Amino acid sequence: MTQDSASAEAEVTDERVSALLAYGLMDTSPEAGFDDAVLVASALCAAPAARLCFVATGRPRVAARIGPAAGETGLDDALCAAVLAGPGLLVIPDLTADPRTRDHPGVTGPEGLRFYAGARLETPDGLGLGTLCVLDVVPRPAGLNPGQAAGLGALARQIMARLELRRAVSRRNADIVQRQETQEIREASAVRLGETALLMRLAIEATDLGVFDYDLVADRLTWDGRTRTLFGAAPDEPVTYAGSFLPRLHPEDRARIDAEIQACLDPRRTGLFDSAFRIRAPDGARRWLSARGRRVVAGGRATRLVCTLLDISARKEGELALQAIRDRYRLVTRATNDAIWDWDLSTGTMVWNEALQAAYGWVPDQVEPTGAWWIARVHPDDRAQVDDDIRAVVEGRVSEWSHEYRFLRADGTYAEVLDRGYMVRDAAGTPLRMIGALLDVTERNQVGAQFRAVFEGANLGIVQLDPRSLKALRVNAKLCEIWGAQPEEILGQSVAKWTPAEDAVARDALHRRLANGEIMQETLEKRYRRADGRLIWGRVNLVSQVLGDAIQTTAMIEDITQERLAEERQRALIELGDALRDSGARGSMLNAAAAILGRTLSTARAGYRSVDPRAGLSAPGGIWPASAAAADAAPRPLADFPATAQCLRRGETVAVPDVTGDPHFAGDAAGYAALGVRALIEVPLIQRGNLVGVLFAHASEPRDWAPGEVAFAREVAERAWDALGRFQAEDQQRLLNRELSHRLKNTLAMVQAIASQTLRNAPDFETAKESLAARLIALGKAHDILLTGARESADIDAVITGALSIHDDRQPGRFAIRGPAIEVGPKAALSLSLMMHELATNAVKYGALSVPEGRVVVDWQILDGGAEPSLRMAWTEQGGPIVRAPARRGFGSRLIERGLAGAIGGEVSLLYEPGGVVCRVEAPLAGFQSVD
Structure with a gap:
């Protein structure tokens, strides 16, 4: 504080002391008028405590007080200063949240004050002398209502009006005659008191309070209009304590209320009256009715009893109804052997019924009324799971809870219990309480120990049921596997939820028999809907029998879905065989296969599309429309489906449950979306290593294809393709004959060209004979490779190895040949074989194969970066003598550079590097694989 602010504070304090002296408020004794003011303030604001304080120097002086929270706590020190700091009311809804008050003993101590509202006592010239305040032990977030705030302010002003009157009296000239002075004072007081009474009455009328004023000296009872209405007294009807008040009380309450009023008037008591x-x-x-008031003392004895009355019928009836519910609940819990618990989540308290002691030995004195006490008695190995499951219910992830765990008895042993709990929420979904029942299943579990070993290890799904509610009491792992659900998703649930709606009639008939206690043993086949929505078939052996005093129902379930589907698919394959025998053309065979595939797999779309093997992935034709006759069957380019096309070209069957959720097929999703396809099975049709067609089934919704369904699609495709092959065998033979004639002509033309060029460039006959023989041997080996099978193509590795074998026989291991498996056509095979022979011959004469340590590497790879795939191949010599480019190019060099390029297209480069000859080839893959 600065020197100037300290000086200003001292000046205000001096001025306040002078004003209090002028008003006669320094060290005065208690006054009845002040007592009435705090009484009215307490009743007006429905607060248990009220105070009237004046501040001079140091601690505020309490001039009047009422209520149990009236001890000296030091709270007034902070609050009076805050009220005096400015005009109007100071309202603090929660004293624990305000930094000025949260650490005061009156808030943190046993009084536990939580609410404060104070009005400033202000002189006409604006000087604050003190406060009129009300306090409560519970927070009031809404503060005071408008009527209470106005009334409290009015009382503060009337107190100051009374003080103004006192100061006016003290200023009277001492020369005025005492009688006249007294008379004037009385008249002024009457006016002021009349105004005060009017304002107090207006303040009270703003509430639903009635006033009860009992004058003990005159034995006169005064009721205001509200009190007369409550008691049914006429406006002009005289009322007395003994003749009007007591007779109107309920006979069971009359003696008690009279005794409490007499105790209030006893000077040895507190003088407070609070009753209903x-x-x-x-x-x-x-x-x-609720009555609250206090006695008024004058001359050392009680002279009046002033009370306020409030109609609390609605609240009381609600409390009585709630108590009746609690009584009924207590009686119900006594009628069961289950230990029932009720957990209030807002307070954390938990109460148990008497069965906790009867079943588990816990006497009430040993039980803490908290959820923590219960959780602490769950076996340590089970505790974390129980706690997690309870949290799931509280957080709203599940609505009901059922759990089997071990619960500690009072004697230190553990009982195996089945606990079931249910959550109660308000309209907004906020959890309020959880109620559950603890059933001891120790004996049942011990009796069934041997059964459980069989139960858990069985290869059949087993579920034990409550025959009346049909809720699952126990399931084994196999049943969870069959239904695709976790045990906690099944236990405590009715098995009716696993039956499809279309089978509800048969299901309900069976359930009624079980609920009626019928003893039965039946075997039946039923459909079930798994947790993922998929329908399955189950063979059920149902046994309901009497065990002891109870009926036990057990169902043993075997998944026969695949049996059913296999039978259905076998019938479909027989039908397909008949359809293929009756079909006389390629299109009708494949369309018949597609129709059976779609009907058996229950897909909306199934069909066949051919693929042009010569165009490869760039083919404009498509394979994806639903059927040849469908309206949306316009061809789609294979480039729209790169991932699918890649799998199909490798001969793989494509089965995708959901193309939008499979990252491998993300690039195909847009193409399928345009066709309305989400799930698919595509079976490639391969001819001579090329993809020539696809048989497919499409679904518009995601679908988890079973292995049997994929195998069935392959079987349909293979049978249709084999039938088509037999149908086309004769036509194929004619084509082969024509191809053989065409190939023979090409071979003779190539032999003639090779002989002519060899003889033309040979220096002598012996050289010509040796070169010609080697070239014809290489050409013969290439033909051998092409004619070893029924295909019109050969593996590139076999072509190269065959062409180099004549040179590798001399010094084995001189060649390293590596690259992916690729089928090449006849023209490429012959030209490639001749090129390899020429390169090897030159290497033997002049290059790496002319010395013992020399080696040759032949490698190749497929490039996918361009518009269409291409093949890059390299011949690399290593470890030979230094190589120089020849001064003259002979026929062999021209054969290397032009023969293969002319046959298949592309480029061939022959480089004479110092470390050895390098020959590079790059050409379209389609050229290498062409069968023309």
């Missing part, structure tokens, strides 16, 4: 009682209203209904 029943009266009979004028309409004959019973009403509950």
Whole structure:
């Protein structure tokens, strides 16, 4: 504080002391008027405590007080200063949240004050002298209502009006005659008191309070209009304590209320009256009233009892109804052997019924009324799971809870229990309480120990049921596997939820028999809907029998879905065989196969599309429309489906449950979306290593294809393709004959060209004979490779190895040949064989194969980066003598550079590097694989 602010504070304090002296408020004794003011303030604001304080120097002086929270706590020190700091009311809804008050003993101590509202006592010239305040032990987030705030302010002003009157009296000239002075003072007081009474009455009328004023000296009882209405007294009807008040009380409450009032008037007591009682209203209904008041003392004895009355009938009836519910609940819990618990989540308290002691030995004195006490008695190995499951219910992830765990008895042993709990929420979904029942299943579990070993290890799904509710009591792992659900998703649930709606009639008939206690043993086949929505078939052996005093129902379930589907698919394959025998053309065979595939797999779309093997992935034709006759069957380019096309070209069957959720097929999703396809099976049709067609089934919704369904699609495709092959065998033979004639002509033309060029460039006959023989041997080996099978193509590795074998025989291991498997056509095979022979011959004469340590590497790879795939191949010599380019190019060099390029297209480069000859080839893959 600065020197100037300290000086200003001292000046205000001096001015306040002077004003209090002028008003006669320094060290005065208690006054009845002040007592009435705090009484009215307490009743007006429905607060248990009220105070009237004046501040001079140091601690505020309490001039009047009422209520149990009236001890000296030091709280007034902070709050009076805050009120005096400015005009109007100071309202603090929660004292624990305000930094000025949260650490004061009156808030943190046993009084536990939580709410404060104070009005400033202000002189006409604006100087604050003190406060009139009310306090409560519970927070009031809404503060005071408008009527209470206005009334509290009015009381503060009337107190100051009374003080103004006192100061006016003290200023009277001492020369005025005492009698006249007294008379004037009385007249002024009457006016002021009349105004005060009017304002107090207006403040009270703003609430539903009635006033009860009992003058003990005159034995006169005064009721205001509200009190007369409550008791059914006429406006002008005289009322007395003994003749009007006591007779209107309920007979069971009359003696008690009279005794409490007499105790209030006893000087040895606190002088406070706070009670509730029943009266009979004028309409004959019973009403509950709440009365709060205090005695008024004058001359050392009680002279008056002033109270306020409030009709609390609605609240009381609600409390009585709630108590009746609690009584019924207590009786119900006594009628069961289950230990029932009720957990109030807002307070954390948990109460148990008497069965906790009867079943588990816990006497009430040993039980803490908290959820933590219960959780602490769950076996340590089970505790974390129980706690997690309870949290799931509280957080709203599940609505009901059922759990088997071990619970500690009072004697230190553990009981195996089945606990079931249910959550209660308010309209907004906020959890309020959880109620559950603890059933001891120890004996049942011990009796069934041997059964459980069989139960858990069985290869059949087993579920034990409550025959009346049909809720699952126990399931084994196999049943969970069959239904695709976790045990906690099944236990405590009715098995009816696993039956499809279309089978509800048969299901309900069976359930009624079980619920009626019928003893039965039946075997039946039923459909079930798994947790993922898929329908399956189950063979059920149902046994309901009497064990002891109870009926036990057990169902043993075997998944026969694949049996059913296999039978259905076998019938479909027989039908397909008949259809293929009756078909006389390629299109009708494949369309018949597609129709059977779609009907058996229950897909909306199934069909066949051919693929041009010569165009490869760039083919404009498509394979994806639903059927040849469908309206949306326009061809789609294979480039729209790169991932699918890649799998199909490798001969792989494509089965995708959901193309939008499979990252491998993300690039195909847009193409399928345009066709309305989400799930698919595509079976490639391969001819001579090329993809020539696809048989497919499409679904518009995601679908988890079973292995049997994929195998069935392959079987349909293979049978149709084999039938088509037999149908086309004769036509194929004619084509082969024509191809053989065409190939023979090409071979003779190539032999003639090779002989002519060899003889033309040979220096002598012996050289010509040797070169010609080697070239014809290489050409013969290439033909051998092409004619070893029924195909019109050969593996590139076999072509190269065959062409180089004549040179590798001399010094084995001189060649390293590596690259992916590729089928090449006849023209490429012959030209490639001749090129390899020429390169090897030159290497033997001049290059790496002319010395013992020399080696040759032949490698190749497929490039996919361009518009269409291409093949890049390299011949690389290593470890030979230094190589120089020849001064003259002979026929062999021209054969290397032009023969293969002319046959298949592309480029061939022959480089004479110092480390050895390098020959590079790059050509379209389609050229290498062409069968023309």
